[in-house]
Amino acid sequence: MRPFAYERAGNAPSAVRAAGDPSQLPPTLAPTQFLAGGTTMLDLMKLDTMRPERLIDIRDLRAAYGAIEVTPAGLRLGALVTMAELGEHAEVRRAYPVIAHTMHLAASAQIRNMASLGGNVLQRSRCSYFRNGDWAACNKRQPGSGCAAIGGLNRKHAVLGVGDQCISAYPGDFAQALVALDAEVELLGAAGARRLRFAELHTGPQRPELETVLAPGELITGFLVPAGPWTRRSLYVKVRDRDSYAYAVASAAVALDLDGDTVRGARIGLGGVAYRPWRAREAEDLLAGKPLTEASAEAAARAAFAGAVTHGENDFKPELGRRTLVRALLQAKALEA
């Protein structure tokens, strides 16, 4: 860890002003970083992987961005809501179970008490080749240096949406639910406020060091999750090596609108297997209008992983990912909604 200046922002405009440094570097590389729960930022600073010169603490902005609102139109979630708060929210648990699942199946109670929703979706890669600077090759840490995971240890790495530059898996859970439910993300930057489809927030592996389309100094202020007939019959299946406090080896966020056994609409997000939060549209399209059976679920899962690219240790992931999705679909179908 290197010395840094610490400032507390009293309101959102001053936070954005403070972060607007002249370097105009993208947020992952900028010398000024926002600090909320700190569960990723401080970790990476201690590892010397992130070296910000200035941290803008935004926790005082909770008055503006710390609320959970449930309306007929959907959910509005402030970016400074903690994971614990969202996971314990009674109405979210009842009407949007997949979102509550992605909270309490993630991390540990201590981390959920600290971590904010805005920071959660920006959690950086768990790839050790990225986190530890003693590894020579990591395009995410050192653009142009290569990818040690290709040809190296990659059991936890992605098989969907990967490229030659980076195969790390997006590590979070919440984002799979957001991408499945067509959520939007609210941003505030020097150019003012804007709203973006959440699915467009994260970028692909061509430039692994970037990770999002956030503009320099731009702040996530909230999320909008539209209501719909599918949210009640929704869940998150997280397949992992132990029963708590572990990243997904494969996961599936599923929301179904059923007419009897027939799928009126399916929404699917996949985790642990993809470079970024992953919407499985091919699978959704295959399911739409048809009875949901083991066979149709398997066909959908095959479609979801049709483009999978594996790298040795993670050769099992398309199969595990398919099974995880089939399991999630059949479990969602069995729910009383």
Next chain:
Amino acid sequence: MAETIRELSGPPTTRIDGRLKVTGEALYGTDFAPGDPAWAFLKTSAIGRGRITAIDEAAAREVPGVLEILTFRNVGDRIKPGKIFAEGGYMGTSLAPLASDAVAYAGQIVAVVVAETFEAAREAAHRLEITYAAEQPSAGFGAAGVETKRANPPETASLEKGEDPRVGDFDGAFAGAAVRIDAEYATPTQHHNPIELFGSTAAWRDGKLTIWESSQNVWGFKNGLAEQLSISPDDVHIISPYIGGAFGSRGSLSQHTALVAHAARLVRRPVKLVATRDQGFSIVTYRAETRHRVRLGATRDGRLAALSHEGWEVTSRPDDYKVSGTDTTTRMYACQNIDSKVWIVNADRNTPGFMRSPPEVPYVFALECAMDELAYALEMDPVRLRLANDTMVEPIRGLPYTSRNLAACFEAASEKFGWARRSPAPRSIRDGDWLVGWGTATALYPTNVAPAAVRVRLAPNGTATVESAVHEIGTGVRTAMAIIASQELGLPVDRIAVAVGDTDLPPAPVAGGSNTTASICSAIAKACGEIRERLARTAVLDRESPLHGADAAVLELRDGSLVAPDNRHEALEHVVQRVAPGVVEAYVENVPVGAKAESAQGLYRGVPGLAGGAKLKDRIQFAFGAQFVEVHVHARTGEIRAPRAVGAYSFGRVVNPLAAKSQLMGGQIWGISAALHEATEIDRRVARYYNDDLAEYLIPVNADITEIETLILPERDTQVPLGIKGVGELGNVGLNAAVANAVFHATGVRVRELPIRMEKLLGALTA
């Protein structure tokens, strides 16, 4: 020798230091910060083999508060190398720290930055630029450039020393056996990861060195550091009152200790180091990965006719460290034709070392999986197969076990587990979406006893102090010592004060080989016996005493008095004063039967000889247990959970049933962990560990451990001192095999390589 055993199971006693521990008042090795210490931070090598070609300290030196930077350029030969522990020395590695520009393994210490604060030292270490000329390292098994050799060269292997145990004609018996198993197994690198991080604090005063460091071998550290720093052992004081986990990792000296001492000498003030979690993966020892080939031949009715166990172990280039677990696996079952061999593979790695049940965890895994395979080949119940090969005489030299209660352990644990309800066919039990499997294995551990010294003082007010430099590695040794002293002196446990973990106290052996309880309790009993004898002799000769004229030999210490069989008695406050004003004290160096007489001197050199296991001349000493476990495997996605384990264990006399149960239960949980989770992954291209933190090196969390049953079967063993065999390591032996066997029962997939993960089962799951 036939020991008189007071009682088979002592009073269940809560820890006398429990309150200090849970309130944070107990000070662990890295808690001490004497005299405004400077802080050290380690820099470790980024390459797996090669040389340092340049060190640029400029940016690091500019960090405010930096006091000193140690590299090979200013340390060199100032710290001497020493022999590794396994070869009679004190070290975890024979490589002296910062001795040259050579890099022997990834994560080797290449610099120590000392600064006013931890933060400044860390920042400067991060800014220190080291340039390397990297060479291609050999990571381990199958890598180009490794050297593979017999651990015991055939021409010099000595059966007398327990090397490569063999008997009869294995080849002939195996060829002629009705049923044969021939299988290969593998276990991964594992790291101890005690929750207390590795570290050390050093202070010099008038040429004398004090070290605060969690150590399970304080007298070894004292002597080893003296050797490294070329000073007298009399000038080294090690303080280690509480240890936040050790499991073998703190038994030998790691490179950082002498470096911190050297740094403190250079900056002329105390220096404190707390290494990071990831550094803990490369600066201390670890459990080496192993490979095995086991061949079993049996009669149709399940009697072993032939048993061969071959093992391969990875070690470093300079040190031929090995655990040679065939010493144990050839002693488990009756069999007339046995062969065993061990190979070591020298690779570009740090030197491995002891980790709880060092030989037994990997080697018993291989044999007990093979036994399960044999049971299926025979269509025989796995418990019945083991009982059919139970024996009271070990097969290699025909020696009796001091005691062996394996059959009773299987009976008690299988009853508790409900084993009789098992349906033997794989995939025959299901609970909703989960396949259910049951597995079993034998646990055993060659327990030891060693010389130990102790000072016992009895005060007239009916209190006593017991002092010895044994180690509280979490097992509750203070309480065990208080219980024995209480029984021998006839005082309540809460009247006994105990001091441990300090080289100013009488020397005691390394906490290893499950020896401590037997060793220290024997010494305490002897010291208390001397005190009783002195009190008795004085009292019977003293006309003033109510015991005058009684037979000194039959007087007992009981309820705060010295008591005669005819109930004449005298309170301690009077009888102690008759012997000496103040307190009566006994200092005892106990050398147990089986240990060499000169081993008492070894205590003071920090190298006491352990006696026990299969090394004894006329008998062998093992503790036994039976492991049962239930696993659930998701029928579709293959996650593996172990919600239930039952074990029954017999290890002689039980000094404190509460502590013994905790110790065993921790072992059971660790066994599940070793089977399903623990593996340090290495990037073979560069011989560097990948998952070097606790987010990626998994161990079970509370959610994974649902039901653990721990049954203790107290056992009368008159052949070991005080009847105590030792229970430290037994609990985690064999459970890894029981889990693998349960996974086979659940899924029909025989996983012979640990850890068992979902991807190894996925292909066979069709749901």
